[in-house]
Amino acid sequence: MTALPFGAVPLVRRQLLARRGRTLAGVLGIAVALLLVLALKAIFAGMESRLTAFIDGTGADVIVAQEGVTTMHMTQSALAAGTVEAIAGVPGVASTEGFLYKGAFVETGPNGKSGIVALVGGGPVPNLIDGRAPRSGEIVLDRVLADTLGAGEGDVVRVLGARLRVSGQVEGTAAITGSFAYVARATLEQVLKVRNVVSYALVRARPGTDAGELAARINRDVAGVTASTRASFAASERRVVGDMSTDIVRGMILVGFVIGVAVAGLVAYSQVLAQLRDYGILRALGLSARRALMIVAGQVALLVLSGFVLALALTALLAAVLPELSATLVLSLRPVDVAQAAAVAGAVALVAALVPVIHVVRVEPASVFRRTS
Amino acid sequence: MSDPVVTVRGLSKTFGEGETRVEAVRDVDLELGRGEIVLVMGPSGSGKTTLLSMLGGLLRPTSGEVLVDGTDIAALSERELPPFRARSFGFVFQDFNLLAALTARENVEVALNLGGSAGGEAHERADQLLTGLGLTGRREFGVDKLSGGEKQRVAIARAIANHPRLIFADEPTANLDAAHGAETMRLLRGLAKDEGTTVVIVSHDQRLREVADRVLWLDDGQLKHLEALVRDAVCGMLLDPAQAPASLDSGSETLYFCSRGCLREFQESAAPELDRGGPARARPPA
Numbered sequence: 120m121t122a123l124p125f126g127a128v129p130l131v132r133r134q135l136l137a138r139r140g141r142t143l144a145g146v147l148g149i150a151v152a153l154l155l156v157l158a159l160k161a162i163f164a165g166m167e168s169r170l171t172a173f174i175d176g177t178g179a180d181v182i183v184a185q186e187g188v189t190t191m192h193m194t195q196s197a198l199a200a201g202t203v204e205a206i207a208g209v210p211g212v213a214s215t216e217g218f219l220y221k222g223a224f225v226e227t228g229p230n231g232k233s234g235i236v237a238l239v240g241g242g243p244v245p246n247l248i249d250g251r252a253p254r255s256g257e258i259v260l261d262r263v264l265a266d267t268l269g270a271g272e273g274d275v276v277r278v279l280g281a282r283l284r285v286s287g288q289v290e291g292t293a294a295i296t297g298s299f300a301y302v303a304r305a306t307l308e309q310v311l312k313v314r315n316v317v318s319y320a321l322v323r324a325r326p327g328t329d330a331g332e333l334a335a336r337i338n339r340d341v342a343g344v345t346a347s348t349r350a351s352f353a354a355s356e357r358r359v360v361g362d363m364s365t366d367i368v369r370g371m372i373l374v375g376f377v378i379g380v381a382v383a384g385l386v387a388y389s390q391v392l393a394q395l396r397d398y399g400i401l402r403a404l405g406l407s408a409r410r411a412l413m414i415v416a417g418q419v420a421l422l423v424l425s426g427f428v429l430a431l432a433l434t435a436l437l438a439a440v441l442p443e444l445s446a447t448l449v450l451s452l453r454p455v456d457v458a459q460a461a462a463v464a465g466a467v468a469l470v471a472a473l474v475p476v477i478h479v480v481r482v483e484p485a486s487v488f489r490r491t492s
Numbered sequence: 493m494s495d496p497v498v499t500v501r502g503l504s505k506t507f508g509e510g511e512t513r514v515e516a517v518r519d520v521d522l523e524l525g526r527g528e529i530v531l532v533m534g535p536s537g538s539g540k541t542t543l544l545s546m547l548g549g550l551l552r553p554t555s556g557e558v559l560v561d562g563t564d565i566a567a568l569s570e571r572e573l574p575p576f577r578a579r580s581f582g583f584v585f586q587d588f589n590l591l592a593a594l595t596a597r598e599n600v601e602v603a604l605n606l607g608g609s610a611g612g613e614a615h616e617r618a619d620q621l622l623t624g625l626g627l628t629g630r631r632e633f634g635v636d637k638l639s640g641g642e643k644q645r646v647a648i649a650r651a652i653a654n655h656p657r658l659i660f661a662d663e664p665t666a667n668l669d670a671a672h673g674a675e676t677m678r679l680l681r682g683l684a685k686d687e688g689t690t691v692v693i694v695s696h697d698q699r700l701r702e703v704a705d706r707v708l709w710l711d712d713g714q715l716k717h718l719e720a721l722v723r724d725a726v727c728g729m730l731l732d733p734a735q736a737p738a739s740l741d742s743g744s745e746t747l748y749f750c751s752r753g754c755l756r757e758f759q760e761s762a763a764p765e766l767d768r769g770g771p772a773r774a775r776p777p778a
Contacts, residue, residue, distance in 0.1 A: 126611030128598045137593035400589045403550055404650075405578025405606040408570065484577075485550040487589055488541045488662055 130401075131417035134394055142422065145386030149426025149467070150433060152379035153460055157434040159371045160456035162295075163364040165438075165449030169294035170360055171353040173237070176245020179216075179321035180330040182352040186343045189355040191220055191237065191319070198344065200315040205341045211328035212337075217317030218242035219307045225260065225300060226277045227268045234264045235297035238278065240307025242321055250287020252301070257286035259301040263293035263446040278302075281310045295447045322346070376463055379423070383471035387419045391475040395482060402484035415479045419472040427464040431457065497657055497690045498524040498547065503556035504713075505542050516542040518713040520556070524658070527688040529681065531695060531704035535729070539713040540694040541662060547692060548660045549577045561657065578606040582651030582689075584680075586663035588643040590635045596622060596646045597631040600653050607654035621649040625679070641672035648679055652689070659683060661693045665700065677703045711735070726754040 135142045170192065174182065183206055185196040198217065207215045218241035226233040244252045244259055250272050253259050258276060260268070265288050270276050274285050283302065292299040308314055324333045330348040337346035347355065391398070398411055406414075431452075438450035500522040507514045516539040524530055534540050545551035547558060549565045557564045560580060568576055582603075583589075590599045600618035604610070609617065622631050625645040630638060638646065644664065651659050661680060665673035681703040683689045693700055701707055709716040711732055721730045725740075729750045733739070736748035738755040749755040 124605060124608060124610035126614070127605035128594060128601050130593075130602070133593045133598070394593075396589075397591050397593070400591060401602070401606075402574070403548075403577070403583055403589075404603050405574045405576075407574040410574075483551075485545040487550070487583070487585065488545060 130414055131421060134390065134397070134414070135418055135421060138390065138393065141386060141389065145382055145422050146425045146429060148382030148386070149379050149423055149464075150429035152375045152382060152467070153427055153430035153464055154375075154433050155378070156368075156372050156375040156463055157430055157452070157456065157460045158437055158450065159364075159368055160459065161434055161438060161450035161452050162448065163360055163368065164451035164453050164456060166294045166296060166364075167357040167360045168451050169292055169298075169449060170296070171356045172292040173239060173245060173299050174349060174353045174356060177243050177321050177349070178323070179349055180324040180328075181322040181334045181337065181346050181348055183215075183320040183322060183337060183341075183344050183346045184318070186345050188345055189347055189352060190359050192356060192359050196220070196318045198317050198320055200317070202341060202344060203317060203320045206320055206322060206337055206344070206346075209333070209337050209340050211325050211333045213323040213325045213328075215323075216242055216321045217304070218319060218321065219304055219311065219313070219316075220318040221279070221307065221311060222297075223279050223300075225258075225264065225268065227270055227274075232268050234267055236260075236264065236278075236300035237297060238300050238302060238307065240302050241304030241317070244287075244289060244301045246289045246291045248288055248290050250285075253283075253286050253303050253306070255303050255306055256283060257302065257306070258283040259287045259289055260285055261293045261298035261300070262288045262290045264298045264300070266446075279310045281306075293447045294449065298447075372459075372463055376467060379426070379464070379467035380470045383419055383423055383426070383467055384474060386422060387415065387471055387475040388478070390418060391415060391478050395478075396487075398479050398482045399484065399486040402482055403487040408480045411479045411482065412476050415475050416468075416472045419468050419475070423464050423468040423471070427461060430460070495526065496523040497526050497528075497561060498522070499557075499559040500547070501557050501559075503543070503546060503558065504554050505539075505546060505551065506554045515713050517546065517553075520713075520715050522708070522715065524690050524692065526657075526690055527684050529684045529691045529693065529703055529705045531693045531700050531707045532710055533695065533707060533718075533730075534710035536696075538710045540710050542713075543710060544660050544662060544692065544694045548581050548583060548658075549573055574606075575608075578603070579608070579654050580657050582654070582656040582659040584644070584647050584651050584659060584661040584664045584676075586666045588640075588647045588667070590643055590646055590650075592635050595632050595634055596627060596638060596642075599635065599646055600649045603650045603653040609654075617653060618649070621653060622646070625649050640668055641675065644668060644672065644676055645679070648676070648683075652683060652687070655687075657690060659689055659691045661691065661695075663695050663697070664693060665695065665697045673697070673699065722748045724748060724750045724754050726758050 185198060188194050188196040203215055203217045206212060218239055221238045223236055223238045224233050225236050248262065258278065260270060270285050272285055275282050276285060324330055334346040334348050337344065402411060434452055438452060441448045441450055500520055503517060503520040505517040507516055520543060532540050546553045553566050558566050565576060597618045600621055601614045604614035604617055619631060625648065627642060627645055630642055635643065664676050668676060677700060680691050684691045707718050709718045709721055709730060716732050722733050724731055725747045727750060731748050731750055733748055738749040738752050740747040740755060
């Protein structure tokens with residue numbers, strides 16, 4: 120019999136708890152390492168959700184852009200008025216609404232505060248919590264930006280050289296990259312000095328019409344456009360953040376992995392070194408080398424699992440606390456990111472267990488006869 | 493010996509190679525009977541612990557066989573040996589060798605777990621053993637809270653937990669005071685005589701000769717018959733006359749010494765007496 124039977128003395132736990140301070144320090148170290156991975160992923164996930172706040176809130180089934188354009192951020196799109204009319208004529212389209220889009224700074228004065236906005240001219244104003252939708256010469260700001268600028272309803276802000284009066288506030292769009300601001304289409308046309316052109320068109324489908332089929336139909340029937348369902352357009356938007364963050368996240372995963380391996384490995388190795396005599400005793404009593412290996416692997420796994428659970432708890436705590444400290448810092452903990460951190464934790468456990476396991480397997484049962492003093 | 497529990501044939505163990513080669517145990521033949529207490533004595537470095545390790549399946553011999561009830565443990569695989577050891581052998585050590593992370597009861601339970609018993613069954617057996625050894629109130633104590641005598645009793649409980657055929661005790665009384673040493677001797681004797689367990693003790697403690705059925709002398713890796721040994725006339729060390737470093741022929745008898753130092757000491761202190769008895773002739777080492 121090489122494995123201890125069910126109901127046996129829990130050697131893995133007992134030996135870890137025998138040196139509580141060392142074990143706790145190890146769990147904390149591993150938790151911090153995994154927290155780096157989890158928190159960063161959560162920050163980018165939070166940013167992504169804010170980035171698509173407008174798209175998600177439009178209620179449109181299909182979003183149409185200039186040919187080859189599938190996002191709003193980090194790109195530019197222009198559709199002629201005639202193109203929007205052509206889209207309206209496609210079978211299955213219930214309504215179309217064009218809007219202009221432009222990245223800009225909002226300022227409160229020559230020496231005042233400023234913030235970056237994604238300026239939307241025309242279309243719906245999702246998540247309006249205060250005031251009213253903008254009319255000519257007016258602007259709706261995100262609550263967080265409005266608070267930062269100290270610009271309340273009726274105050275005047277400057278955007279692209281124009282003076283606009285704040286008519287209301289929305290929420291849920293502020294991220295560390297900026298927030299959404301809304302003006303009337305005519306206002307933005309005036310500011311940008313453009314006419315008969317929009318950036319994107321929001322399309323509603325007739326009841327019973329599938330959004331995917333409608334997008335395909337628009338792409339087929341209208342020249343010079345790229346139509347996407349709202350879901351796929353939002354996914355493209357999230358990919359913008361994903362692409363920007365990939366290298367950063369990869370770097371942080373590597374850092375977290377290295378720190379995790381170092382901490383878990385050192386703790387496990389020092390535990391094993393301190394307990395080499397115990398392993399000699401157990402081997403003399405009849406513990407197989409394979410089972411000794413499993414005990415050490417179990418200790419490392421328990422350390423890393425505890426660290427992972429603690430890291431999850433700390434990330435959840437950060438997600439609750441950070442927005443209170445900085446409204447633009449939103450953390451969103453997604454199952455896919457938790458799974459990725461779990462995979463990192465698993466890899467940490469595997470690598471960290473290697474050296475201690477080799478050490479324990481080499482313990483000779485006869486070493487038990489060596490005197491301790 | 494009829495029906496021996498252990499039969500050892502041509503057992504040898506060599507460590508190292510070339511100039512560092514050491515023959516720790518050389519061609520040992522031995523039989524151990526059921527319920528017998530065998531005390532293995534000998535000078536430090538004579539190979540006692542190596543012999544014990546091989547008998548207990550803790551160390552692979554270089555050559556020879558160790559048959560335990562017909563099973564050659566030297567031929568068992570790494571997979572077969574640990575469970576055989578757990579079920580057939582018990583160990584008692586000088587340093588007690590209890591697991592510090594566990595309580596007294598858990599130390600006994602671990603041995604039971606390794607022997608294939610767990611849960612309530614192991615729990616009850618451990619309790620029963622510890623109670624039998626007068627440790628009822630100490631069962632949940634950590635090892636560091638136990639006295640030396642208590643630790644040794646826990647170690648004995650652990651050693652006998654799986655009803656082993658053999659118990660190997662390495663200097664079992666060395667770290668104990670006289671009273672606890674005597675108690676340990678009594679327990680070992682009880683195991684042999686009441687339970688039929690064969691007990692092999694390696695020790696320098698002369699008191700253990702009182703409980704031993706047989707005393708073996710290991711010197712330079714070889715077993716010697718104790719009856720054939722002589723005592724150094726100065727330090728009292730047991731010596732093989734054929735290998736004594738020095739001896740002195742006094743006419744009526746030959747005295748043997750473990751070293752030239754003992755011979756010189758003897759000659760200086762006993763010179764007048766020797767003068768009266770006639771000239772004594774010192775002999776060079778054999």
